[in-house]
Amino acid sequence: MEWHLFKDFIPKLLAGVPITLGLLAGALALGVLLGAILCYLRVAKVPVLRHGAVCYVSLFRGTPMLVQLFAIYFGLGQFEAVRESIAWPLLRHAWFCAFLTLGLNSAAFTSEILRGGLLGLEKGQLEAAKAYGFSRWKKLRFVILPQLTRISIPAYSNEIILVLKGTSLASTISLLEITGLAKQLSSKHFTPFEAFISAGVVYLAIVFALTFLMQWVERRLDH
Amino acid sequence: MFELLSFGDAGWGDEISRGLVTTLILAVICFVTGTFVGLMLTLLRRAGRFSRFVVGAYVTVLRGVPELLVIYLFFFGTGVFVRGVAASFGYTEYINLSGFFLAALALTCITAAYSAEVFRGAASSIPPGQAEAARAFGFKPSKAFRLIELPQLIVVALPGLGNIWLILLKDTALVSLTSVAELMRQSTVAAGATFRPFTFYAIAAAIYFIISMFSERAVTAVERRIAITGER
Numbered sequence: 502m503e504w505h506l507f508k509d510f511i512p513k514l515l516a517g518v519p520i521t522l523g524l525l526a527g528a529l530a531l532g533v534l535l536g537a538i539l540c541y542l543r544v545a546k547v548p549v550l551r552h553g554a555v556c557y558v559s560l561f562r563g564t565p566m567l568v569q570l571f572a573i574y575f576g577l578g579q580f581e582a583v584r585e586s587i588a589w590p591l592l593r594h595a596w597f598c599a600f601l602t603l604g605l606n607s608a609a610f611t612s613e614i615l616r617g618g619l620l621g622l623e624k625g626q627l628e629a630a631k632a633y634g635f636s637r638w639k640k641l642r643f644v645i646l647p648q649l650t651r652i653s654i655p656a657y658s659n660e661i662i663l664v665l666k667g668t669s670l671a672s673t674i675s676l677l678e679i680t681g682l683a684k685q686l687s688s689k690h691f692t693p694f695e696a697f698i699s700a701g702v703v704y705l706a707i708v709f710a711l712t713f714l715m716q717w718v719e720r721r722l723d724h
Numbered sequence: 725m726f727e728l729l730s731f732g733d734a735g736w737g738d739e740i741s742r743g744l745v746t747t748l749i750l751a752v753i754c755f756v757t758g759t760f761v762g763l764m765l766t767l768l769r770r771a772g773r774f775s776r777f778v779v780g781a782y783v784t785v786l787r788g789v790p791e792l793l794v795i796y797l798f799f800f801g802t803g804v805f806v807r808g809v810a811a812s813f814g815y816t817e818y819i820n821l822s823g824f825f826l827a828a829l830a831l832t833c834i835t836a837a838y839s840a841e842v843f844r845g846a847a848s849s850i851p852p853g854q855a856e857a858a859r860a861f862g863f864k865p866s867k868a869f870r871l872i873e874l875p876q877l878i879v880v881a882l883p884g885l886g887n888i889w890l891i892l893l894k895d896t897a898l899v900s901l902t903s904v905a906e907l908m909r910q911s912t913v914a915a916g917a918t919f920r921p922f923t924f925y926a927i928a929a930a931i932y933f934i935i936s937m938f939s940e941r942a943v944t945a946v947e948r949r950i951a952i953t954g955e956r
Contacts, residue, residue: 562936563890563932564894564932564933565896565898565908567900568897568911568925568932571912572921572925575915575925576915576921576922576925576926579919579920580922662787665790667790668790669792669793680796683793688800693801693804697793697800697801701785701789704793705788
């Protein structure tokens with residue numbers, strides 16, 4: 502083990518952090534947005550929509566993310582309709598495909614977390630809101646959302662870490678985020694140990710920072 | 725579409741099936757070894773403050789670092805490491821380690837960390853009175869663990885272990901990036917050779933999905949069965 506290489510590699514790997522964090526933030530935003538919609542469809546009273554949402558969730562949870570990523574990045578170009586659509590300039594872009602896959606994937610998991618949170622809400626709360634004549638929007642804004650956020654935070658913190666780890670797959674479609682850079686350093690200097698362990702250190706630092714952040718949010722919400 | 729999946733030279737049916745078998749073997753081996761090591765880690769945690777710290781650090785690191793990175797480290801790093809050790813003993817011939825073996829090693833380490841966490845949670849749900857009663861009856865610690873704690877541990881840990889199996893099954897796809905000829909790798913080869921990437925990735929996805937669904941059913945069935953015998 503060449504210890505001085507760590508000092509050399511870690512700053513080089515930090516150059517990949519913006520891509521990693523950008524993918525993370527984008528995917529989480531898409532995941533929450535789409536996840537909330539999916540969760541709404543799952544508790545909706547329209548059977549078709551409910552079954553559709555259930556299928557979406559089990560499809561994305563039941564298949565490896567790498568397959569999803571390759572199907573989107575390498576696969577969609579197989580269809581002429583896709584190649585001629587207005588979305589094609591975006592869909593041939595590696596960053597966009599990684600963001601899309603991570604986001605669609607996170608949406609499935611987030612909708613499950615939100616659904617679990619909804620089930621944890623006390624029924625009396627909703628009845629009380631109704632008794633007070635709250636409108637649907639008011640009920641959502643003042644009764645459901647505050648409690649749902651509080652209940653879902655621990656599980657969602659886990660989801661954030663999972664998405665962070667998922668961003669490493671972006672390296673397989675040529676993006677030079679942390680894992681991609683580590684692979685490059687490893688093959689350039691023939692130092693796999695130092696390169697991948699340095700990358701591990703960078704990831705762990707991000708995980709610890711995110712964990713602290715989420716604990717702070719959790720404490721804030723408790724007051 | 726069906727020609728693409730025919731067996732023999734014309735289609736990819738035989739390659740994909742062989743890949744599927746490799747995926748299943750890899751997943752089963754790593755699940756067995758991984759949960760066994762995970763259980764050992766849980767026991768090691770009780771051995772003292774130092775071992776608790778070491779196991780805790782191991783679990784935190786392996787759960788915080790992307791699986792892909794761990795697989796790369798084992799796949800690209802182990803060869804360098806083994807050759808370095810061999811060279812220091814004066815053995816300078818090129819040593820080639822099997823990719824399957826390295827993949828299994830990496831996935832075992834990951835699964836061990838996850839299952840150690842599941843076992844720890846399960847162990848904390850067993851009332852301490854059970855261990856005290858075993859001691860009062862004069863059971864040796866090993867016997868108390870084997871006859872009193874382990875059976876309960878497995879029942880409580882079962883849903884968590886079912887989850888680990890599903891995660892592991894999906895993680896085996898990452899091994900395709902290190903050229904182990906499992907399901908995902910064969911699909912990638914077929915996708916490249918036929919210029920039908922979406923078709924083959926969709927087929928791979930469908931196969932993973934079917935195994936996941938069957939596994940989920942199986943876990944639920946086993947859970948129900950064990951729960952009934954538990955009530956008797």
